[in-house]
Amino acid sequence: MAQQGKxxxxxxxSGYIGTKLLERLExxxxxxxxxxxxVNPPPVPxxxxxxxxxxxxxSIEDELNDHDATTLVHLAFNPRRGANRREVDAIRQExxxxxxxVMASCARARIRHLVYVSSHTVYGAHSDNPVPITDDAQMRSxxxxxxxxxxxLCELALEEFGRAQEDVKVTVLRSCIVLGHGADNFITRAxxxxxxxxxxxxxxxxxxxxxxDLARVMAIIIQREIPGTYNVAGDGVVYYxxxxxxxxxxxxxxxxxxxxxxxxLSWQLHVQxxxxxxxxxxxxxxxxxxxxxxxxxxxxxxxxxxxEALTAFANSTYLYKDTVSH
Numbered sequence: 143m144a145q146q147g148k149x150x151x152x153x154x155x156s157g158y159i160g161t162k163l164l165e166r167l168e169x170x171x172x173x174x175x176x177x178x179x180x181v182n183p184p185p186v187p188x189x190x191x192x193x194x195x196x197x198x199x200x201s202i203e204d205e206l207n208d209h210d211a212t213t214l215v216h217l218a219f220n221p222r223r224g225a226n227r228r229e230v231d232a233i234r235q236e237x238x239x240x241x242x243x244v245m246a247s248c249a250r251a252r253i254r255h256l257v258y259v260s261s262h263t264v265y266g267a268h269s270d271n272p273v274p275i276t277d278d279a280q281m282r283s284x285x286x287x288x289x290x291x292x293x294x295l296c297e298l299a300l301e302e303f304g305r306a307q308e309d310v311k312v313t314v315l316r317s318c319i320v321l322g323h324g325a326d327n328f329i330t331r332a333x334x335x336x337x338x339x340x341x342x343x344x345x346x347x348x349x350x351x352x353x354x355d356l357a358r359v360m361a362i363i364i365q366r367e368i369p370g371t372y373n374v375a376g377d378g379v380v381y382y383x384x385x386x387x388x389x390x391x392x393x394x395x396x397x398x399x400x401x402x403x404x405x406x407l408s409w410q411l412h413v414q415x416x417x418x419x420x421x422x423x424x425x426x427x428x429x430x431x432x433x434x435x436x437x438x439x440x441x442x443x444x445x446x447x448x449x450e451a452l453t454a455f456a457n458s459t460y461l462y463k464d465t466v467s468h
Contacts, residue, residue: 372436
């Protein structure tokens, strides 16, 4: 007799979002077991979990079959930009090849539901972006912004997989920046610095989602096996200049004809290694997503606003710094 309950596998399980998701799923009824894949060990202990320290660019079919996995959440992703074009291309191929390997393992292990966490940056930062952007809008990320462009290519690969594997439900969650107490990942390190460069003519609205809210949304998607593509963002927005004040960052506003050369020069001189001039578009043009489709599909109402997510992150970050300094 088949055992009851879902067995959920998570790649990139030891990362920030992966850990939050596992913590949430541990509390969910109907989850029979968790299976974690990551090259690093879990940062906190979990119950009823099988942990595999491996790179998921290798096949995970056997492990999925051993535990009768029903669902897989793919979070493994290399977000580094790369210092030059060759590194950018290598990281892009790494992300695509890893996803393709995971999809192949899912097909062979007869996974019923594949969930992928993408990014709002697949829409691209453009002056003509509609406000808000709906889930069916065209993806227009620039190849000069590798993080968003790689996510876009991964989504296209998932679309192809979904057409070929009609018995596998595929869900894509296009999330804005994820924040909360103790958030520490590539995005927070790249976006939140002691100083920020802004474009004097622009003050775009930004969206954030609290990490616990994202984990709850993912748990609902997993439990109900809801397929489709959905924007994910907390209610409300925070404007760029307001954000700089909240995170106590010194904002340097320059006219666009100066801001872009300064950003590019600082990258080339290794003054900062987080963003090239193309990343400055995110500080200029808004990517504000509509979440109506998600609300309709899940019935979920976010517990925290964008401002609350940012404030929680800022408070925990500076409290930690104060503790260390003393």
